[in-house]
Amino acid sequence: MADQISSSLCSSASSIPPNYKLKQTLLGHTSVLSALKFSPDGSRLASCAKDGLIRIWDAETGVELCVLVGHSEGISDIAFSYDSKLIASASDDKTVRIWGVQTGKPIHEPLLAHTSAVLCVSFNPQGNLLASGGKDECVWIWDVRAGRPHLNLPAHSDPVSGVNFNRDGTMLVSCSWDGLIRMWDTSTGHCLKTIVHEESVPIAHISFTPNGRYLLSTSLDSTTRFWNFHTSKSVKTFSGALNEQYGCPSTFLVRPREGGNVQDRQEIWVVGGSEDGRVVAWEVQSREQRLDLKGHQDSVISVAGHPTKPMIASASIATDYHIKIWQDTSLPCPLVLPSLVTLPASTPIARPTDLPMSHSTITDKSAHSVVSSPSVVNQSTISHNSVHPSSPLAHDRRINGTEEPDTKTTTEVENRRLSLTDVEMDMGKPTSSTSSIPLIVVESQNADGETTR
Numbered sequence: 001m002a003d004q005i006s007s008s009l010c011s012s013a014s015s016i017p018p019n020y021k022l023k024q025t026l027l028g029h030t031s032v033l034s035a036l037k038f039s040p041d042g043s044r045l046a047s048c049a050k051d052g053l054i055r056i057w058d059a060e061t062g063v064e065l066c067v068l069v070g071h072s073e074g075i076s077d078i079a080f081s082y083d084s085k086l087i088a089s090a091s092d093d094k095t096v097r098i099w100g101v102q103t104g105k106p107i108h109e110p111l112l113a114h115t116s117a118v119l120c121v122s123f124n125p126q127g128n129l130l131a132s133g134g135k136d137e138c139v140w141i142w143d144v145r146a147g148r149p150h151l152n153l154p155a156h157s158d159p160v161s162g163v164n165f166n167r168d169g170t171m172l173v174s175c176s177w178d179g180l181i182r183m184w185d186t187s188t189g190h191c192l193k194t195i196v197h198e199e200s201v202p203i204a205h206i207s208f209t210p211n212g213r214y215l216l217s218t219s220l221d222s223t224t225r226f227w228n229f230h231t232s233k234s235v236k237t238f239s240g241a242l243n244e245q246y247g248c249p250s251t252f253l254v255r256p257r258e259g260g261n262v263q264d265r266q267e268i269w270v271v272g273g274s275e276d277g278r279v280v281a282w283e284v285q286s287r288e289q290r291l292d293l294k295g296h297q298d299s300v301i302s303v304a305g306h307p308t309k310p311m312i313a314s315a316s317i318a319t320d321y322h323i324k325i326w327q328d329t330s331l332p333c334p335l336v337l338p339s340l341v342t343l344p345a346s347t348p349i350a351r352p353t354d355l356p357m358s359h360s361t362i363t364d365k366s367a368h369s370v371v372s373s374p375s376v377v378n379q380s381t382i383s384h385n386s387v388h389p390s391s392p393l394a395h396d397r398r399i400n401g402t403e404e405p406d407t408k409t410t411t412e413v414e415n416r417r418l419s420l421t422d423v424e425m426d427m428g429k430p431t432s433s434t435s436s437i438p439l440i441v442v443e444s445q446n447a448d449g450e451t452t453r
Helices: 002-012
Strands: 020-026 033-038 044-049 054-058 064-068 075-080 086-091 095-100 118-123 129-134 139-143 148-153 160-165 171-176 180-185 191-196 203-208 214-219 223-228 233-239 251-258 266-273 278-283 289-294 300-305 311-316 323-328 360-363 368-371
Touching: 033 311, 044 075, 054 086, 086 129, 095 118, 095 129, 129 160, 129 171, 139 171, 171 203, 180 203, 251 300, 266 289, 266 300, 266 311, 278 300, 278 311
Parallel strands: 033 075, 033 300, 075 118, 118 160, 160 203
Antiparallel strands: 020 323, 033 044, 044 054, 054 064, 075 086, 086 095, 086 118, 118 129, 129 139, 139 148, 160 171, 171 180, 180 191, 203 214, 214 223, 223 233, 251 266, 266 278, 278 289, 300 311, 311 323, 360 368
């Protein structure tokens, strides 16, 4: 049936050959960049660097609008809220900050809980929760409105390199240099699923696909993959980018087709960066590489796809500190496409069912840990000592002190064909939530039988 749907789409709509050109170069940073993000409404581009500064730009004109100052050390990641009003930042100074986009000011004091550098952040679609992961191997989920911790998940046995919520905010996915992908219930903190990369390759980034049915990962074997989280199998692999040290996160981009009806006139691309200075993109259905943009002088560390326009932003670790904006000149201008966050939602997404909801047992290659039923604790009991202790760092996605893996592996996986409609749907319309959220700490038991929180 999937092949029949794909054939029908291809017969009624053909791809317009891309012709991406360098539109402009944004100047302003004076330190190596680490992350780029377009706002969901498409009006802003945010960038951050190892000097602890965040710069916000007008996405259309490239004019710098403001600089967010507050972190005392480098910033590894940034994330916009889905209403584009807030931006969160993860820093080496062990803090998470939430900023007002219009004011450029923090809305809270720094969020304190991590005991080491924070590497990744992500808002849920409803905007009431924020997840962060760090070198301390923990994931924290925060109450955005109150500026307080909600859940503490001792999630991995190596630094947490990526976090992302599903479209209704009920599940969170995390990834780590330990080669594991884990899915969590955001209300209880229970682990619902653990997916093990075949060769235990460090995973640098993870996100749900727009329809919430699959996971998109970038790993240090130079592959980007789609995972079916119900079967724990890799179902698509995209290759052609070099990622063995930094693991540039991949993102999605909507692009039009010729002919067909309105729904058929979009194709979805996966866009990524390469350590040889290229920006690459693949069409999801065919896995064909559609872009190979050259212009950076060093490893591309971050890419961002505009939510409604054929526009890509990219940054490298080169010391020119440039942000490059690429635009497709083969398409009529102005062109506005349906956003990934406003396309109609697909059928409700079932949760992973291979582990019981009330109590989940996870077996690691390096240790045995039991994620037990969470307990509610008082705010006064929260301290740095309540976080799972950090371990020696084997890999670090950040620019400073990055260590290349000892071995380079390429894993052969099954590539099954997916229907285009399976990956073109989106986050759906998030439901609002402003209720008070209690703090929950998840306890785990290590290999020596010691309980940690």
